[in-house]
Amino acid sequence: MKSRKSMFLLVFLFSLSIFAQKKQLWAKSFLNEKAPELVVEEWISEQPDTKGKFILIDFWATWCGPCIRAIPELNAFHEKFKDDLVVIGISDESKEKINSFKKVKIDYYSAIDTKETLKNIYEVQGIPHCVLIDPKGIVRWEGFPTLKGEELTEKVISKIIEKYK
Numbered sequence: 001m002k003s004r005k006s007m008f009l010l011v012f013l014f015s016l017s018i019f020a021q022k023k024q025l026w027a028k029s030f031l032n033e034k035a036p037e038l039v040v041e042e043w044i045s046e047q048p049d050t051k052g053k054f055i056l057i058d059f060w061a062t063w064c065g066p067c068i069r070a071i072p073e074l075n076a077f078h079e080k081f082k083d084d085l086v087v088i089g090i091s092d093e094s095k096e097k098i099n100s101f102k103k104v105k106i107d108y109y110s111a112i113d114t115k116e117t118l119k120n121i122y123e124v125q126g127i128p129h130c131v132l133i134d135p136k137g138i139v140r141w142e143g144f145p146t147l148k149g150e151e152l153t154e155k156v157i158s159k160i161i162e163k164y165k
Contacts, residue, residue, distance in 0.1 A: 023143060023150050026126030030139040035131065036121045040090060040111035044098050048086045048109045052135050054161055056087045058145075059119055059129040062101045067128040070145055071104040077157060078108035084161050092116045132157065134164040 030036070038055065058074055060067035071089075078087040087108035091098055095112055113119060122131065130152055132141035140160045145152040 024147060025143055026124065027129050027142070028123035029142060030122070030131070031142055033139055035133040035137050035139045036118065038088075039113075039117055041113045041115060041117070042095060042111065044095060044110040044112060046109070048088065050086050054081070054085045054135060054140075054157075054164075055133040056085055056157075057118075057131045057133070058087065058089045059091075059122070059124050059127050060089050061091050061093055061127055062097055062103075064127050066144075066146060068103055070128050071106055073145075075105075075107040077154065080154060081157060081161065084165065085157065090118060092119055132160060134160070136164075138164070140164055 035055075038050070038057070056074070056077060058067075058070070060070070062068075074087050074089070077085060089106060089108060089110045090113050091110075092113055092115075094114060098110065098112060122129070126144065128145055130141070130143065130145045131139055132152070134140050140163075141152060141156065143150060143152070
């Protein structure tokens with residue numbers, strides 16, 4: 001009986017700790033800190049001009065269902081905020097794998113990082129993982145873009161741009 005109570009208490013405390021966290025991250029947090037330098041192995045698209053712009057980095061892969069579902073929304077962000085925001089998809093897969101990906105068209109910038117240099121700096125453990133950086137290089141949003149209650153939306157991006165432009 002005592003072990004059952006102990007087990008219940010452990011499960012209860014573990015559950016509390018999960019719900020007490022503000023936002024679940026599957027990467028190291030850089031929120032409100034200087035973002036690591038943007039390093040990619042090779043650009044698949046042309047290299048974007050990021051000077052004076054907000055940068056939205058999306059760590060993704062061709063096999064990742066949530067990543068693929070996020071592409072149309074990232075395309076929309078790329079179009080809607082083109083004067084202020086550069087959207088960059090970064091995959092650790094090969095150039096051939098990315099170029100042969102045809103499920104959804106990617107309209108934003110794209111790069112590969114097969115050595116996972118940037119992914120390791122951010123300690124990304126789950127994808128998609130997005131990072132929104134202001135023009136001064138400070139991370140203003142980070143996380144799983146479709147996390148319930150913490151979604152990265154047009155409204156969220158708009159507010160961040162308005163506040164940190």
